[in-house]
Amino acid sequence: MKTPFIATLFLFIVLVSCQKKAVPVITARTVEPSAPKTEELSAPDLQTGKQIFTNRCGRCHGLPDPVQYTGKRWETIMVLMAPKAKLSKLEQVHVTAWVKENAAK
Numbered sequence: 001m002k003t004p005f006i007a008t009l010f011l012f013i014v015l016v017s018c019q020k021k022a023v024p025v026i027t028a029r030t031v032e033p034s035a036p037k038t039e040e041l042s043a044p045d046l047q048t049g050k051q052i053f054t055n056r057c058g059r060c061h062g063l064p065d066p067v068q069y070t071g072k073r074w075e076t077i078m079v080l081m082a083p084k085a086k087l088s089k090l091e092q093v094h095v096t097a098w099v100k101e102n103a104a105k
């Protein structure tokens, strides 16, 4: 009679510890999206944006001229291009601010 009880207890412990492992994964997911938001709160720096743009955006194609597109168009382009250039959220904020500052009016 003792062995099945221990086996059940063991199974229970395994299940509980597996559940406990699952919890931090969910927490990490909810923490991640909020982290860039606090980054985004810091003021975008245009000089930094220009520098990142010059260094990172001419690798695959010629360096685009910000005046080629409107600010609204740049927002869409930056969402597509930031992952291509492997920009961090903060770098993306700086570059987007700079191109929009110099965009077609």
Ligand code: HEC
Pocket (backbone or CB within 6 Å): 053, 056, 057, 058, 059, 060, 061, 064, 077, 078, 080, 081, 082, 084, 085, 086, 087, 095
């Ligand atoms: C890994 C390569 C790569 C990097 C790095 C890259 N791009 Fe691009 N870019 C592309 C490709 C490929 C296209 C054309 C295909 C497309 O439109 O999706 C493109 C197209 C564009 C266009 C034209 C969009 C249009 O609709 O006409 C603009 C503007 C642009 N990129 C800006 C940028 C900026 C700004 C950066 C830096 C943040 C950047 N790119 C970094 C690959 C890259």
